[in-house]
Amino acid sequence: MTNIKTGISIDSELFKKAEKTAAKLNVTRSRFFQLALENYIRQYENLSILNKLNSLYADKVSEQEHNFQKLMKSYLKKHMEDEW
Numbered sequence: 001m002t003n004i005k006t007g008i009s010i011d012s013e014l015f016k017k018a019e020k021t022a023a024k025l026n027v028t029r030s031r032f033f034q035l036a037l038e039n040y041i042r043q044y045e046n047l048s049i050l051n052k053l054n055s056l057y058a059d060k061v062s063e064q065e066h067n068f069q070k071l072m073k074s075y076l077k078k079h080m081e082d083e084w
Contacts, residue, residue: 018032
């Protein structure tokens with residue numbers, strides 16, 4: 001993997017927090033920013049996938065499935081109350 005140097009501008013307080021956190025994690029500042037960026041990208045991609053799935057399945061529950069869900073909720077509620 002090829003590393004590329006880049007320059008960014010961030011708020012001084014955020015920079016101080018990043019340095020402290022990198023030190024606590026025992027990683028270099030560069031490695032900390034790399035990990036943070038990887039994490040942010042992964043969260044963004046996961047959220048994008050979730051949004052696509054939600055839009056794909058939104059309002060697509062059949063009446064039969066809806067009735068089954070209501071039945072299961074009722075069943076679980078009754079049996080959860082019995083255990084307690």
